Amino acid sequence: DSGVTQTPKHLITATGQRVTLRCSPRSGDLSVYWYQQSLDQGLQFLIQYYNGEERAKGNILERFSAQQFPDLHSELNLSSLELGDSALYFCASSPTSSSNEQFFGPGTRLTVL
Amino acid sequence: AQTVTQSQPEMSVQEAETVTLSCTYDTSENNYYLFWYKQPPSRQMILVIRQEAYKQQNATENRFSVNFQKAAKSFSLKISDSQLGDTAMYFCAFRPYAGGTSYGKLTFGQGTILTVHP
Numbered sequence A: 001d002s003g004v005t006q007t008p009k010h011l012i013t014a015t016g017q018r019v020t021l022r023c024s025p026r027s028g029d030l031s032v033y034w035y036q037q038s039l040d041q042g043l044q045f046l047i048q049y050y051n052g053e054e055r056a057k058g059n060i061l062e063r064f065s066a067q068q069f070p071d072l073h074s075e076l077n078l079s080s081l082e083l084g085d086s087a088l089y090f091c092a093s094s095p096t097s098s099s100n101e102q103f104f105g106p107g108t109r110l111t112v113l
Numbered sequence B: 001a002q003t004v005t006q007s008q009p010e011m012s013v014q015e016a017e018t019v020t021l022s023c024t025y026d027t028s029e030n031n032y033y034l035f036w037y038k039q040p041p042s043r044q045m046i047l048v049i050r051q052e053a054y055k056q057q058n059a060t061e062n063r064f065s066v067n068f069q070k071a072a073k074s075f076s077l078k079i080s081d082s083q084l085g086d087t088a089m090y091f092c093a094f095r096p097y098a099g100g101t102s103y104g105k106l107t108f109g110q111g112t113i114l115t116v117h118p
Helices: none
Strands: A005-007 A010-013 A019-024 A031-038 A042-050 A053-057 A064-068 A074-078 A087-094 A108-112 B003-005 B010-014 B019-021 B024-026 B032-039 B046-052 B064-069 B074-079 B088-096 B112-117
Touching: A005 A087, A010 A019, A019 A087, A019 A108, A031 A074, A042 A064, A042 A074, A074 A087, B003 B088, B010 B019, B019 B112, B024 B074, B032 B064, B032 B074, B046 B064, B046 B074, B074 B088
Parallel strands: A010 A108, B010 B112
Antiparallel strands: A005 A019, A019 A074, A031 A042, A031 A087, A042 A053, A064 A074, A087 A108, B003 B024, B019 B074, B032 B046, B032 B088, B064 B074, B088 B112
């Protein structure tokens, strides 16, 4: 158990819908990262937050957005969902924005029908 | 931009034997970190080993060791005395040292599925 929690574990929804994925980092970690793992794209970095502020952006679609709240938990919002958004979404956390190790949560499996 | 390449989609090994997984990367950075992550069927991402590019000594963690060749931009993982529990997908990953817009971004390879046979 890495100490990073993600909810829900599984999510099934329809095209065009909007969902919110939630992540709670390890106690004391200030930085949160979101990654997407899909069959065709592999593991891709989406976005990073540090202490509430966006720090780095990767291949994140405009339909996706994220934020980190004062209590340091983070949410990833996915809207206008398409079949291709079906993937495993990981959250990771680290103590600082440049820490050696990122601790991964168990992931949220999103299925878009 | 950095790229990470794992040229072996699948590998297999007999229990108790040794196996080496390959990884090459491309970067213009001089300081960076390299990692191997394990993803078992549970899908949890588990850090296996990490290497700082400024360290010449190869990292070792119990049965896991790396062969880091900075000039060749190569970072292979050797698993000794393979165990059934080593069966998993293994990802090689790269992260710039610090600073810039990349910050903590991990760039992953495509993964290698390792199967350990009894």
